[in-house]
Amino acid sequence: MRIWRTVVGKLWMTILLMVAFVLLILTVLLLKFFEDYHINQIKQDLSNTAQKISNIMEEHPSGQVGKEIALGVLDKNEKVMIVYNKKDIFYPTGAESYKGISYQSILKDKQLSQVFRGKKKVMKELTPPHSSSRNEYNHVIVTAVPLYAAGKEPGAVFVYQSLEALQETTQQTTKIILLAAGIAIVLTTGFAFFLSTRIGGPLHKMREAAFEVAKGRFDKKVPILTHDEIGELATAFNTMGRQLKFNMDALKQEKEQLRSILSSMADGVLTFNRDGTILIMNPPAETFLQHWYHVQGDQAKDAALPDGLSALLRKVVETEKEQTDEIEINGRFYVMIASPLYNQSHIRGVVTVIRDMTEERKLDKLRDDFIANVSHELRTPVAMLQGYSEAIIDDIAASEEEKKEFAKIIYDETLRIGRLVNELLDLARMEAGHFSFRIEPVPFKSFIERVTHKFNGIAKEKGIELLCEASDRDLVIEMDADRIEQVLTNLIDNALRHTAPNGYVKVKEEEVEDGVYIHVEDNGSGIPKEDLPFVFERFYKADKARTRGKSGTGLGLAIAKNIVEGHNGRIFVKSKTGEGTTFSFFLPKKA
């Protein structure tokens, strides 16, 4: 940095200028004063000398003695010219002309010649003829005093002196003053360097520290070297740095806290400014937007936000009130709650909370479906109960046989209702976790064979081949035999019901290291691909017409799934329409 741009440089320059200025004025004034003083002094001396010589000459008219005495009275630089009768002129101090000034030039001068006309004393500064009038050190001061010699015409005594001697004095004075100025400049420079260490140094350090603080290094300290204002400034600076660090730490902590709250929230949080630019976004919100971008594909480039969301933001900014809306993106439901963010008086942005409501909506739908299905399943048997019992009451049945038949139907339907209710209860209990299994070791081979054997009659009736392929090893599985029988029964029953005559149903056992797989395979109608994910849901039936007889209530597989999972096992299905279905479930050896 250039020296005059520093504080010290400026101070130095100011002081230097001030000193120079003062010295200049002082020099001019002093010189003037000295000059005036000296000129006055000279004039005084000259007039005294002239008067004295005149007196002496008057007392000693004889001449020679007078001149001798007069010469004694003269100073070193003074010259004298004595004029008697305007004609007798004596030059006791030498030449007739002094610096070109002679008796002739004096006579020509109006003022000086007045001395011959009775004027007592005349004094004049004469400029020598061949020198410039501007250099006043060439001037000659002439004093004239009248001389009265007895009985003669008045004469005069001229004493004159050049101002040359004055020039020397002035030069001497100027030299002294210049010396003083030189000393002053050296002193100020020294002073400036003293200042630069006392002021410039600490200021420099403080400036560096301030830059450090600006870069975020708040623990930067300035050394406190003095106890003056600069020292106090350093103390204040350090305090400021400490306070800033404290505040920044507090802010950082708060921000960190907010961030961890935001990132650990299950709901998405998005903060926008007024024009809809995203300011803050937490991971769930990011997932939400990514899901939307993914669904949008290429069109996403046109809009940064889902339409519903941008409309909601606009509404919040317009109404300045909290707004709620729901949006569906590719089968997922999101609820958006947007509230205004205030900036003292006006809205500066909007904060939006986005909650994935898909599960809730699914549950709602499940509940609605469940009620609809239960009512549907109950309506038919109840209608039948009503119809047939009415028929009996109204004696529509003609014969005893017919009455019995009606009663049989009523009985079957009540059984059906009873079964439905029991199954529903079981399901509810299992799903709520209140169901307890009676686990005990069961010899597996005989168990499968027994259950399969139950269906031999039905299979034969339908013309279906029922096979059981159990391994010869005596495998023992810990399980609730009754419940697993329920699962297997349902799977075989389903397979038999959905297999045409001449088909086959195979029950296979496959032992693995930690458990056993049971496969129930058929070559029946199969299940449509799009229905496969739903077969284990309650009331699911592939037969959409829900024709009676072929299908049951649609609860069997849901119950089977709960039972198998209750044994820490799993159940799954493979199927192809027209080719057949294989239901498999796994049971661990130790439950």
Ligand SMILES: Nc1ncnc2c1ncn2[C@@H]1O[C@H](COP(=O)(O)OP(=O)(O)OP(=O)(O)O)[C@@H](O)[C@H]1O
């Ligand atoms: N082996 C199979 N072949 C073809 N479709 C099947 C087979 N097993 C099950 N399904 C389909 O899955 C549906 C659900 O079976 P699930 O056992 O849960 O109910 P259900 O047999 O109709 O009634 P429930 O077992 O309660 O008497 C059946 O209605 C049927 O459409």
Ligand SMILES: [Mg+2]
């Ligand atoms: Mg079934």
